[in-house]
Amino acid sequence: MITAGVxxxxxxxxxxxxxxxxxxxxxxxxxxxxxGYKIYQPSDETRLRFIVAAKALGFTLPEIAxxxxxxxxxxSPCPLVxxxxxxxIEENRRKIKEMKKLQKKMExxxxxxxxxxxxxxxxxxxxxxxxxxxxIENTA
Numbered sequence: 001m002i003t004a005g006v007x008x009x010x011x012x013x014x015x016x017x018x019x020x021x022x023x024x025x026x027x028x029x030x031x032x033x034x035x036g037y038k039i040y041q042p043s044d045e046t047r048l049r050f051i052v053a054a055k056a057l058g059f060t061l062p063e064i065a066x067x068x069x070x071x072x073x074x075x076s077p078c079p080l081v082x083x084x085x086x087x088x089i090e091e092n093r094r095k096i097k098e099m100k101k102l103q104k105k106m107e108x109x110x111x112x113x114x115x116x117x118x119x120x121x122x123x124x125x126x127x128x129x130x131x132x133x134x135x136i137e138n139t140a
Contacts, residue, residue, distance in 0.1 A: 001030070001039040001040065001041060002039070002040050002045075003037060003038070003039065003040070004018045004019060004022070004029075004038060004040065006040075007040045007044065007045060007048065010045060011045060011048050011049065011052070013048060013052060018048070021048070021051065022038065024061065024065075025065070026047070026051055026061065026064065026065060026068065027040070027044050027047060027048065028044075029041070029044060047068070050064075050068075051064055054067065057085070058085075058088050058092075059084060059085075059088075063084050066080065067080060067081060067084075109133055112132075113129050113132075116128070116129065116132070
């Protein structure tokens with residue numbers, strides 16, 4: 001049995017993270033009846049390693065809670081894990097596509113801006129460079 005501080009050091013996870021995971025129910029330590037301290041079991045360290053690995057794969061804390069709940073009820077969480085990761089892969093592909101489009105737009109815009117003179121704000125204009133992009137998009 002170990003304290004949150006020891007668990008944090010052994011797991012190389014910040015103490016505030018251990019406390020947060022405990023507060024939201026991902027970790028469920030026992031209470032020391034003599035002093036009321038939260039006492040973590042070896043199974044909590046295993047669970048924490050699982051949480052860290054799942055987060056590294058992009059799972060959210062609510063998704064991790066759902067996976068842990070499936071396992072707690074004796075169900076294989078594997079189908080759920082596959083479903084979540086498949087959905088996340090599609091989301092990432094969409095985001096990558098959007099980011100590539102934005103990157104290209106930024107590169108083209110910068111190329112255009114390098115040909116433009118600097119201007120001072122005049123009350124009607126704040127930054128001509130950015131405003132020129134809006135003008136171009138409105139006429140397109």
